[in-house]
Amino acid sequence: xxxxxxxxxxxxxxxxxxxxxxxxGSLIEASARRYSGDVFLQPVERxxxxxxxEHVEQFVRGFEVFLEEHGVAVGKSCxxxxxxxxxxxxxxxxxxxxxxxxxxxxxxxxxxEIAYIIADSGVSAVLYETALEEKASFLTESCELIPVSSDxxxxxxxxxxADARPGRVGxxxxxxxxxxxxxxxSTGRPKGVQLRHQNLLADMHGIGRAxxxxxxxxxxxxxxxxxxxxxxxTTLIPLYCGGRTTxxxxxxxxxxxxxYVDEFEPAWTLVMPSHIVLTMDRKEAPRRQSLxxxxxxxxKLEPQIQRDFEKRFGVTVYANxxxxxxxxxxxxxxxxxxxxxxxxxxxxxxxxxVRVFKDNREAGPGVVGEIWIRGxxxxxxxxxxxxxxxxxxRFGWLHTGDLGYVDDNGQFHIVDxxxxxxxxxxxNVYPSEIERFVPDLAGMSEGFVLxxxxxxxxxxxxxxxxxxxxxAAAPKAWKSYLFSKLVSFKVPRRFIDVHDLGLDDFxxxxxxxxxxxxxxxxxxxxxxxxxxxxxxxxxxxxVYTKLxxxxxxxLELEPxxxxxxxxxxxxxxxxxxxxxxxxxxxxxxxxxxxxxxxISQMTRVSVIIESLERQLPPQ
Numbered sequence: 001x002x003x004x005x006x007x008x009x010x011x012x013x014x015x016x017x018x019x020x021x022x023x024x025g026s027l028i029e030a031s032a033r034r035y036s037g038d039v040f041l042q043p044v045e046r047x048x049x050x051x052x053x054e055h056v057e058q059f060v061r062g063f064e065v066f067l068e069e070h071g072v073a074v075g076k077s078c079x080x081x082x083x084x085x086x087x088x089x090x091x092x093x094x095x096x097x098x099x100x101x102x103x104x105x106x107x108x109x110x111x112x113e114i115a116y117i118i119a120d121s122g123v124s125a126v127l128y129e130t131a132l133e134e135k136a137s138f139l140t141e142s143c144e145l146i147p148v149s150s151d152x153x154x155x156x157x158x159x160x161x162a163d164a165r166p167g168r169v170g171x172x173x174x175x176x177x178x179x180x181x182x183x184x185x186s187t188g189r190p191k192g193v194q195l196r197h198q199n200l201l202a203d204m205h206g207i208g209r210a211x212x213x214x215x216x217x218x219x220x221x222x223x224x225x226x227x228x229x230x231x232x233x234t235t236l237i238p239l240y241c242g243g244r245t246t247x248x249x250x251x252x253x254x255x256x257x258x259x260y261v262d263e264f265e266p267a268w269t270l271v272m273p274s275h276i277v278l279t280m281d282r283k284e285a286p287r288r289q290s291l292x293x294x295x296x297x298x299x300k301l302e303p304q305i306q307r308d309f310e311k312r313f314g315v316t317v318y319a320n321x322x323x324x325x326x327x328x329x330x331x332x333x334x335x336x337x338x339x340x341x342x343x344x345x346x347x348x349x350x351x352x353x354v355r356v357f358k359d360n361r362e363a364g365p366g367v368v369g370e371i372w373i374r375g376x377x378x379x380x381x382x383x384x385x386x387x388x389x390x391x392x393x394r395f396g397w398l399h400t401g402d403l404g405y406v407d408d409n410g411q412f413h414i415v416d417x418x419x420x421x422x423x424x425x426x427x428n429v430y431p432s433e434i435e436r437f438v439p440d441l442a443g444m445s446e447g448f449v450l451x452x453x454x455x456x457x458x459x460x461x462x463x464x465x466x467x468x469x470x471x472a473a474a475p476k477a478w479k480s481y482l483f484s485k486l487v488s489f490k491v492p493r494r495f496i497d498v499h500d501l502g503l504d505d506f507x508x509x510x511x512x513x514x515x516x517x518x519x520x521x522x523x524x525x526x527x528x529x530x531x532x533x534x535x536x537x538x539x540x541x542x543v544y545t546k547l548x549x550x551x552x553x554x555l556e557l558e559p560x561x562x563x564x565x566x567x568x569x570x571x572x573x574x575x576x577x578x579x580x581x582x583x584x585x586x587x588x589x590x591x592x593x594x595x596x597x598x599i600s601q602m603t604r605v606s607v608i609i610e611s612l613e614r615q616l617p618p619q
Contacts, residue, residue, distance in 0.1 A: 011240065013209040014282060018351070021205065023172040023197045025060070025097040027240060032057035035215070035242045035406060042218075042246045042264060048152045051086070055159055056093065062161030062606075064169060070146050072125050074170040077101040077120060077180065079143075081128040082134060084225050084249045085149035089235055090158070096197070099170025101537030103180045104226035106509075111138055115188070117182050118142055121192055121383055126565075154155045174198035174439070180189035180383055181227060192383030194603065202376035203327040204236045205229075206349030210334050210497060211293070213268070215242035220266035221469055222275070223512070232328040233270040233295060254278065254512065258286045265290035272512030273301040276309050276317065276371035281445055281468060291315040297322060298513050300414060303317060303342040304439040312325070321345035321414055325398055327377040330354050343436075344411035352377050354412065356405055362396075366404045368415055375599065398598050403430070410458040422451040422459045422517070423488045429461065430462045434492065437485055438463075441478045443471030449492060450520050452529045458606070463492040464523060466499075466506065503528045542617070543590075543609050550589055551605075554582050564607045579603075587589040590616065 011017050011034070021027065031040075032053045041051040071553055072078050078100050082088040093565055095102040103121045107129070118126065125144035130137040136145055139551075148154060160509075172178070178197045184189040221234040225247060238245045246264045253260060257271075257279060257617060263337060291313075297320040303330055306317050318334035331354055333346035348354035352375025356363040363369040378398045392399055399488045403415040416430035423429070431449035438447040447465035454460035475495040482491045502525075507518040548562050583594055583602070592615040594602070602608045 005041065013205065013212055013241075015350075016074070018202075018209075021201045022174055023097075023176065024178065024200070024236075025091065025099070025168050025172055027201075028057050028060055028093065028097050030169075030478075031239055031242070035516070037272065038216070038242060039244050040239065041086050041089060042244055044246055044248045044260070044264075045086060045151075048086050050156065051090075051155070053239075054237075056090065058159045059090050059155065059164035060097045061165040061168065062096045062158035064098040065161045065165050067098065068156060071144060071147075072100060072123060074099040075101075075266070076125075077121055077123040079103040079104055079105055079121070079123045079126040079128075080226070081105045081107055081126055081132055082148070082150065082225075083107050083113070084221065084247045084253075085132070085150055086232065086247065087148065087155060087226050088130070089221075089247050091148065092179075092231070092235075094158075095127075096172070096200075097170075100177060100178045101179060101184075106224065107132055107135070107227050115139065115142070116189060117192070120189075121180055121182075131457070147488055167337055172225075173612075174195055175380075183324055186369070191385060191388070194380040194383060195327055196380050199327040199377050200228075200232065200236060200355075202351045202505075203232050203322075203329060203349070204240060206351035206377065207295075207329055207332065208237050208241060209350055210332055211268075213243060217241065217243040217267045217268060218264065218383040219243055219245040219252075220248040220260060220264055220269040221245060222250060222257065222260070223270055223272065224273070226251050228296065228324065228328040229270060229272075231609065243384075250512075258284045261286050261291060265291045266474060268295070270295040270297070272296070272298045272510035274299075274508060274514075274608060276301060276305060277446055280305065280312070282310055285313065289314055293318055293335070295320055295329070295332065295392065296561060298347070302436060302439045307342075307428060310341070317405075319345045321371075321402075321404075321412060323400060323402075323616075324376075325379045325392070325400075326373050327379065328354065330373050330375075330377065337409075339410065341407055341409045341411035341413070344413050346412065347410055348412075349375075351375050355397075357397075363405070365406050365408055369403045370418065371400045371402045371412070371414075372406045372460060373400060374398060377410060393501055400588060420434065422461065423604075424451075424461065425457045426610075427489055428608070429459075429490050432481065434461070434463065434486065434490060437482060437529070438465075441465075441474075442476070443467055443474060448506065448514060448516070448519065450523050452523065452527060457489070460494070461490070461492040462494045462496060464496050464498050464501065464519065466505075467497065496523070496526075510553045543612050546589060547586075547605070547608060547612070550582070550585050554585050574581065586612065591610050592616070 018112055035053040037052050039050045040056055041055045080091055080102055091101055103123050105117055123143055125146055126139055127146045130147045130149050146478030175196050176197050177194050178200055180191050180192040183518055211531050219234040219238050221230050223229040234245055248260055273296060282323055293316050295318045301319055310317055316338050318333045320329045322328050322330040330352055331346045352373055354373050356369040357372050358367060374397045401418050403418055405413055407547050416432040420431050434449045438444055444465050445468040447463050450462050450464055451459040478495060501522040505524055507515040551562050589596055590612055602611055
């Protein structure tokens with residue numbers, strides 16, 4: 001089949017085509033007319049037959065009747081507790097296409113986590129896979145529970161109801177909230193990110209325009225459908241362009257990646273860097289290579305690992321960058337840019353503006369600052385957290401909390417998270433500065449840099465690693481190599497095997513993203529350390545005690561939120577007004593005068609202490 005035949009009848013990835021997109025109900029109806037009998041869903045389950053675009057449209061109409069029977073009215077929120085699979089794809093599409101708000105939940109969540117999401121989001125019902133009956137049972141008193149059997153009978157039953165509903169009752173608009181995706185909650189309780197139809201459509205079209213996906217292209221979903229990493233690229237894009245997709249459980253897709261590639265012959269998929277690392281560690285390889293490209297995001301992929309993967313398996317990896325609040329991908333390496341900026345995450349998608357700002361001014365090429373995003377893919381708000389949303393989107397931009405820079409090719413590079421920064425001897429150190437050399441350390445498969453308290457330097461760096469198969473640890477050689485590449489205070493003083501922390505492997509979310517806070521907790525427990533207490537003597541104690549009281553009063557912080565490494569940029573109440581209120585309170589309490597230079601730099605507790613001590617008379 002020629003490329004022109006493949007594209008016949010498929011919509012164009014153009015600005016004009018984008019402006020015609022309004023909501024997913026209309027999109028499903030248009031795709032059913034355009035592609036009709038083409039297969040959209042190729043099930044991974046043996047008992048389910050392939051489903052066409054026409055079947056999807058019929059399922060949506062029948063599913064709306066089903067929802068009404070169970071009291072889930074248009075405009076209501078419904079939680080979706082299910083494993084990746086054919087039924088979950090259909091239920092996700094059915095909820096948003098009929099004007100309901102889908103709240104997908106990680107099926108591996110604890111009972112407490114699920115209960116929190118249910119209460120926070122205010123859902124009217126929970127649609128759950130019958131295999132998860134035990135996990136859903138404790139929710140009986142909080143909302144309506146609707147069991148769903150993820151099999152052929154349920155799917156065909158919904159399709160059979162289509163005649164009872166000639167058209168959709170729910171007619172969502174671009175501004176309708178399609179779903180609420182809860183973050184992993186690495187810094188506390190998870191936040192519910194509200195995504196409109198417009199957000200999903202924008203990101204879908206932006207990615208599609210960058211790659212020009214065609215009718216009959218095949219896709220494989222190995223990342224979670226409860227997160228937009230599994231929704232946009234490998235579910236919504238084929239729905240729009242006439243492709244075919246298969247959704248497999250993330251745990252099985254992680255372990256049996258090449259098996260599924262051989263079985264379903266996808267041209268495209270999206271993975272986390274952990275997928276790439278694992279495939280490099282194992283002996284498996286595809287029998288035949290159907291993949292034309294793999295999009296990879298969610299964490300940093302080291303350039304050498306990417307080059308080794310591409311050489312070994314003969315498929316190009318396209319690094320990308322985005323976050324839940326930008327719906328999914330915000331920047332991506334395009335086919336025409338592949339290989340031009342090693343370690344880069346590409347240029348912004350056409351549907352959003354991405355820039356680097358330092359001190360609230362746009363930074364020039366090569367200058368590291370915070371990445372800001374604005375565009376149709378930026379989220380609508382946080383559930384029950386309007387103040388946090390306002391802070392996150394001040395000046396009309398999404399403040400990502402990620403540090404990066406733009407190179408001379410216009411490609412973005414991610415340096416690290418702002419809140420990952422460690423102070424070593426008063427110097428800023430970002431774990432990624434060290435982690436980029438992990439691929440060069442012989443025998444080390446993966447490694448992540450953490451910190452523990454140090455009485456002299458403030459923090460001591462620790463590299464927690466996992467060995468490659470049949471490899472031996474070589475800490476002396478590793479340290480020697482890092483000394484040749486880094487200034488001495490950035491070289492970890494300890495190297496610890498992840499298994500020595502009582503872990504089988506690095507803790508990850510179901511999508512494969514490192515849970516750094518959980519790894520830090522395991523390290524602290526194994527070494528018997530705890531966060532550093534306030535200094536007990538010396539000049540700092542008189543400053544710290546008074547400062548902690550002022551911070552608690554002015555910025556409404558709890559005692560456990562205040563420590564030597566606390567960054568004001570991460571405090572919800574921190575803004576220009578809060579900054580000046582704090583400076584005025586410090587001048588009054590300590591009897592000092594702070595210059596504009598002092599004030600601009602005083603955004604971290606340790607820096608504030610140092611600045612004040614320089615102006616206070618000796619005791």
